[in-house]
Amino acid sequence: MAEKTPPSSTALSPREQRLQNVTRKARRLGYVVFFGTAVLVFLPIAFGAITGIRDGRIWDPFTGQQVGAGSVEPDCRQDATDLLMEAGRLNALSASWENRHRRWVTRCKGEEPVAFSMLRTARGELRRGESGGEAAAEDDRD
Numbered sequence: 001m002a003e004k005t006p007p008s009s010t011a012l013s014p015r016e017q018r019l020q021n022v023t024r025k026a027r028r029l030g031y032v033v034f035f036g037t038a039v040l041v042f043l044p045i046a047f048g049a050i051t052g053i054r055d056g057r058i059w060d061p062f063t064g065q066q067v068g069a070g071s072v073e074p075d076c077r078q079d080a081t082d083l084l085m086e087a088g089r090l091n092a093l094s095a096s097w098e099n100r101h102r103r104w105v106t107r108c109k110g111e112e113p114v115a116f117s118m119l120r121t122a123r124g125e126l127r128r129g130e131s132g133g134e135a136a137a138e139d140d141r142d
Contacts, residue, residue: 076108080115084122093126 052058058067086097101123109116
């Protein structure tokens with residue numbers, strides 16, 4: 001016959017039982033927190049992506065502009081022209097011009113290096129207009 005181990009040698013002490021109980025509860029809490037976070041974060045992302053694809057409204061994460069399945073790519077050259085024309089009308093750098101410039105640089109810097117150089121120069125002139133606006137105004141009067 002097979003020998004059985006006495007019950008006293010396999011029984012856990014109350015301290016070990018408490019430790020196992022706490023460990024089991026902590027593990028379960030970790031699972032709940034981990035999977036709960038996954039549900040709270042990834043389900044809305046998946047829902048938004050599916051809804052956006054279905055409705056044809058997709059946003060470019062780099063520029064923040066809406067992109068459509070059938071939309072045409074923005075015309076970098078025309079946007080640069082518009083920015084340069086507006087820069088000619090401004091005396092100093094404005095937040096709206098700076099934001100449009102930043103979006104243009106993100107989208108079109110590699111495609112239009114000449115326009116990028118011109119816009120960089122225009123931006124520098126506008127920034128100098130902020131700090132030295134009075135000196136620039138005196139030079140224009142001469």
